[in-house]
Amino acid sequence: MLTKKLLFTTLLSGCTLVASAQASSDIKELDVQANKIGASVSSTMYGIFFEDINFAADGGLYAELVKNRSFEFPQHFMGWKTFGNVTLQKDGPFNRNPHYARLTYTGHRDKHTGLDNEGFFGIGLHKNAEYRFSVWARTAPNSSKSSIRVELINPASMAETQVLVSQKLDIVSGDWKKYEVVLKSPVDFAKAHLRIFLTSREGVDLEHVSLFPVDTWKGHKNGMRKDLAQALADLHPGVFRFPGGCIVEGTELKDRYQWKNTVGPTENRPLNSNRWEYTFTNRYYPDYFQSYGLGFFEYFQLAEEIGAAPLPILNVGLACEYQNAQDDKKAQVPLDSLDSYIQDALDLIEFANGGTDTKWGKLRADMGHPAPFNLKYLGIGNEQWGKIYVDRLAKFVTVLRKKHPEIQLVGSSGPSAGGKEFDYLWPEMRKLKVDLVDEHYYAPEKWFIGNAGRYDNYSRKGPKVFAGEYACHGANGKKWNHFEASLYEAAFMTGLERNADVVRMATYAPLFAHVEGWQWRPDLIWYDNTRSVRSCSYYVQQLYGMNKGTNVVPVKYENKNVIGQDGLYASAVWDKNNKEYIVKVVNIKSVPQTVKLNFNGLKGKGFTNGEVITYGSDKLLEDNTLDKPENIVPQTSTLQVSGKSLTKEIPAYTFVIYKLK
Ligand code: AHR
Secondary structure, three states: OHHHHHHHHHHHOOOHHHHHHHHHHOEEEEEEEOOOOOOEOOOOOEEEEOOOOOOOOEOOOEOOOOOOOOOOOOOOOOOEEEEOEEEEEOOOOOOOOOOEEEEEOOOOOOOOOEEEEOEOOEEEEOOOOEEEEEEEEEEOOOOOOEEEEEEEEOOOOOOHHHEEEEEEEEEOOOOOEEEEEEEEOOOOEEEEEEEEEEOOOOOEEEEEEEEEEOOOHHHOOOOEOHHHHHHHHOOOOOEEEEOOOHHHOOOOHHHOOOHHHHOOOHHHOOOEEOHHHOOOHHHOOOOOEEOOOOOHHHHHHHHHHOOOEEEEEEOOOEOOOOOOOOOOHHHEOOHHHOHHHHHHHHHHHHHHHOOOOOHHHHHHHHOOOOOOOOOOEEEEOOOOOOHHHHHHHHHHHHHHHHHOOOOEEEEEOOOOOOOHHHHHHHHHHHHHOOOEEEEEEEEOHHHHHHOOOOOOOOOOOOOEEEEEEEEEOOOOOOOOOOHHHHHHHHHHHHHHHHOOOOEEEEEEOOOEEEOOOOOOOOOOEEEOOOOEEEOHHHHHHHHHHHOOOOEEEOEEEOOEEOEOHHHEEEEEEEEOOOOEEEEEEEEOOOOOEEEEEEEEOOOOOOEOOEEEEEEEOOOOOOOOOOOOOOOOOOEEEEEOOOEOEEEEEEOOOEEEEEEEO
């Protein structure tokens, strides 16, 4: 042991040659118990958690390019510049968004009237891509025909090049109508503005001014940014949790997420505040609101399109417990007044699964999806704690069990992975017999490498685990994405996989961040207005999502689970569809280590071919960036293998997946 220690110290001092020599002579034997095909891995095992934080919805996944399109921000022209004669009116055609802009002739042909929208940190354009401008408009009172010019401009240019593309639009009726025109961008440009000029002497009223790329995810008109939705699909997620996060709760009850406000015609979905606008004063974005253009219909549809089970989370009758004292009655719906909250849950199930002859099922059909969305899971409450939560949850459980025994219910274990609230809540969740308990852990490196065995001794009776929010946050103030953190996430996740009989879902958080508008990091996917990048943590999630197999297979190192001995972590699964074993090994040490995988009890002659995926780097503090998106990405190669064992050197700081046929 002493010799090993001394050698290890030498290795750490940086002599790679010695390290390799040592590694190959010191073989770590991992026993894969190939004949013990165990518990099934849930199809929902690895998934995604979406919340409108970091400009993830408006300004992110939701492809709308106009900020404050309905003039409903508390400062009605926030995001807009007006020039000439523009006035705010408030008797528009959409009762929940009554404001609109009236553009009136100035009285002089050279004094222009119009509006200029700055988008979300600018408007991102791709060369030769088409953008659909749409607006609800009517001629101003006493006018019969008006016209506007719609332009995409470079606001920084003082030359003729300022106008990138321009289109004329006639407004031909005194009744409100939707008008559309398509503009093709001649350039790649991330910081454009939308400008609208009144070009007639007769005035015009404009409402719900919108600009979308024509090429959205799956071509949906009220659609999503294609590269970002594709990044989600490429994770192969099994479950999709939405819409948060703290925004489910609201700072005050009136701010809570109410799904019914997010469905139906987009023009009439009322604006809500976004608690991430003001939570961090050093990352303060007074122009960050929830337009709800991306709402529950769109979430369900996306879940279906990316093959993930939808998992909505609803408010339990409590505003955010971080932001309100436990005895603050204003932040709590009285126990005898929860009916409308519970009804929201029942109606949501009807919206997702009900027949088209039901009220909410019909709305789903009217929105374009007559078939049910096949909702199976429902979370009640986000990061709740204390008796105030349990008492309220109990009311939901009683009704939902009676009316919808087919729906699996998710309860909370509070904001941390341990401690007083956690210890109180788990037994309460057992008593309430919820199906899954949501655990959250944003924790430093030490926690992640020390907790791969966390679930090894969890009770197998009662609720299962949903690791609903987690991410390795670098210690010493380095709380952002870097390869080292993702490596430790990979190490920790071997423990999720080994315990897939009790851990049925896991979702990294948060998912998205705009580089110019983030409040919280690390995050899985970063973007600006025209580009996106997948972080190192993304690749770890993807590797698990694409290699989850169907059944757990035990792996032992000296008869014990591999949870960090010698810096090694391991788990294995059998994939009955592809007839292959998939073994994951993580080496968090600074030196290579030689590992021999023995497939004990394997029948027949053994393996004939295989594949190896390697994800490693010594650039521990680096991540992928918009400029270097492929800085650290996994490598796949074929694996020469025969017989019933495999001996391989695992490089330093590396996550390896062996797939053996
Ligand atoms: O993911 C960011 C936040 O972290 C979530 O909104 C909340 O649930 C947790 O505290």
